[in-house]
Amino acid sequence: MAESLVAGVDSSTQSTKVVLCRAADGTVVAEASAPHPDGTECHPDHWWSALSHARELLERADAVAVAAQQHGMVALDGTGEVVRPALLWNDTRSAPQARALVEELGGAKAWAERTGSVPVASFTVTKLRWMAENEPANARRTERVMLPHDWLTLRLGASEPVTDRGDASGTGYWSPAAGAYLPDLLRAALGRDAATPRVAAPGEKVGETSWGAALGAGTGDNMGAALGLGLRPGDVVVSIGTSGTAFAVADEPAADASGLVAGFADATGRFLPLVATLNAARILSAAAAMTGATLAELSALALAAEPGAGGVTLLPYLDGERTPDRPDASGVLAGLTTANATRENVARAAVEALLCSLADAVDHLAAQGVRPRRTLLIGGGARSEAVRALAPAILGTPVTVPEPAEYVALGAARQAAWALAGTPEPPAWPAPPATEHTSDRTAADVRARYAALRDAAPEI
Numbered sequence: 001m002a003e004s005l006v007a008g009v010d011s012s013t014q015s016t017k018v019v020l021c022r023a024a025d026g027t028v029v030a031e032a033s034a035p036h037p038d039g040t041e042c043h044p045d046h047w048w049s050a051l052s053h054a055r056e057l058l059e060r061a062d063a064v065a066v067a068a069q070q071h072g073m074v075a076l077d078g079t080g081e082v083v084r085p086a087l088l089w090n091d092t093r094s095a096p097q098a099r100a101l102v103e104e105l106g107g108a109k110a111w112a113e114r115t116g117s118v119p120v121a122s123f124t125v126t127k128l129r130w131m132a133e134n135e136p137a138n139a140r141r142t143e144r145v146m147l148p149h150d151w152l153t154l155r156l157g158a159s160e161p162v163t164d165r166g167d168a169s170g171t172g173y174w175s176p177a178a179g180a181y182l183p184d185l186l187r188a189a190l191g192r193d194a195a196t197p198r199v200a201a202p203g204e205k206v207g208e209t210s211w212g213a214a215l216g217a218g219t220g221d222n223m224g225a226a227l228g229l230g231l232r233p234g235d236v237v238v239s240i241g242t243s244g245t246a247f248a249v250a251d252e253p254a255a256d257a258s259g260l261v262a263g264f265a266d267a268t269g270r271f272l273p274l275v276a277t278l279n280a281a282r283i284l285s286a287a288a289a290m291t292g293a294t295l296a297e298l299s300a301l302a303l304a305a306e307p308g309a310g311g312v313t314l315l316p317y318l319d320g321e322r323t324p325d326r327p328d329a330s331g332v333l334a335g336l337t338t339a340n341a342t343r344e345n346v347a348r349a350a351v352e353a354l355l356c357s358l359a360d361a362v363d364h365l366a367a368q369g370v371r372p373r374r375t376l377l378i379g380g381g382a383r384s385e386a387v388r389a390l391a392p393a394i395l396g397t398p399v400t401v402p403e404p405a406e407y408v409a410l411g412a413a414r415q416a417a418w419a420l421a422g423t424p425e426p427p428a429w430p431a432p433p434a435t436e437h438t439s440d441r442t443a444a445d446v447r448a449r450y451a452a453l454r455d456a457a458p459e460i
């Protein structure tokens with residue numbers, strides 16, 4: 001009999017990526033990708049057409065699962081039609097609604113205790129409130145609310161609308177600790193009740209595709225990456241994609257009333273405390289545009305500068321920021337003089353700023369009891385040599401860089417293999433090859449200058 005193949009999908013902010021793997025050990029046999037339109041809202045049909053580019057590859061799979069960007073609001077009417085383009089995790093228009101919901105419904109501590117997180121503009125619940133206030137006709141038409149991966153899974157053939165613990169935990173109306181929806185919060189946001197997808201068990205088969213492949217439940221992209229990397233206790237992942245995230249697997253749910261750490265669930269039945277930033281890999285693309293360099297040239301420029309960038313510091317909140325919660329912020333380039341205003345220093349400041357912002361994220365996890373023994377660096381930004389070289393000193397731990405791969409899609413593929421196997425635990429796939437990076441210097445001075453700028457410019 002031919003060996004089983006499984007496909008994993010990462011429907012992320014900027015593109016769809018698909019991997020086809022051997023179910024037995026996760027070896028990748030084929031890959032495909034297609035871009036999404038730019039922007040912070042997107043009609044789900046674009047995700048479907050990007051996925052359809054990989055149709056031939058998908059049809060070779062005996063099982064499929066979809067991981068996707070978390071939080072996106074997919075509102076459907078009574079016939080299943082999409083009511084408006086999905087508002088994505090990086091759309092900050094619902095920041096005032098986030099503040100109002102937190103205030104109306106008991107304050108930050110109460111939200112953290114009930115939902116594991118204090119909602120900011122990224123969370124689905126705040127987007128529902130924005131729609132209710134600004135597009136009342138769309139809110140009235142909305143009968144069902146889903147997330148990007150739920151919608152794609154249904155379209156691929158799920159036997160009913162279904163989600164998983166991981167993605168449900170980013171809605172703001174599901175409790176990771178209780179494993180249950182909180183319909184009063186959804187109603188308070190939307191102004192009416194709406195149907196929500198059933199939360200599947202980890203490893204469950206939730207339906208079949210039109211070509212007869214088993215469908216796994218799917219999950220959010222960060223939960224997918226955790227599954228694709230096979231995280232162990234003491235591992236902290238720092239992912240540099242469109243978003244920056246720092247997360248770790250935990251046995252107990254988190255409830256951080258400061259709102260810095262989101263108390264998500266993972267895709268295996270455990271928990272995934274996570275800190276997310278709005279600005280990550282795009283800090284490097286913006287710096288590349290500023291210096292007229294390619295990404296590879298930007299990395300070389302940054303490595304040619306001295307640590308500390310000659311005193312140039314970037315506060316990288318280019319598109320507003322989520323952690324810290326400054327949705328209206330913009331970037332600040334500080335400390336420029338005629339002596340230090342070089343392309344090298346601007347490039348270095350960008351790389352240092354990206355890593356300082358993520359080092360802050362790791363500190364927030366540590367404040368919630370996560371004890372990082374090593375940091376795994378993944379995502380498109382980890383392809384930058386300068387990022388890999390500067391990371392150990394700025395993050396303050398040894399850094400393991402797994403070989404560049406689509407870890408979110410691989411996690412979804414592992415989930416598909418799990419649904420196919422029907423076993424209590426996911427199949428054991430070997431850990432990816434990785435390089436280890438250490439540093440004999442610390443970057444306390446770089447972090448201190450960054451912190452001073454961050455704290456001096458809270459309203460910018």
Ligand SMILES: Nc1ncnc2c1ncn2[C@@H]1O[C@H](COP(=O)(O)OP(=O)(O)OP(=O)(O)O)[C@@H](O)[C@H]1O
Pocket residue numbers: 012013014015069221240241242243244281282284285295296378379380381382383384
């Ligand atoms: N060599 C490189 N140097 C710097 N940045 C890079 C490099 N290669 C890719 N990137 C950046 O990585 C980003 C894409 O990363 P990734 O695929 O992890 O993001 P994503 O999955 O779209 O985002 P998210 O997971 O946050 O939704 C792009 O912004 C791209 O510019």
Ligand SMILES: O=C(CO)[C@@H](O)[C@H](O)CO
Pocket residue numbers: 012013068069070071089122170220221222241243244245262276
């Ligand atoms: O908003 C978050 C996490 O809370 C992002 O990481 C998105 O999942 C997009 O990748």
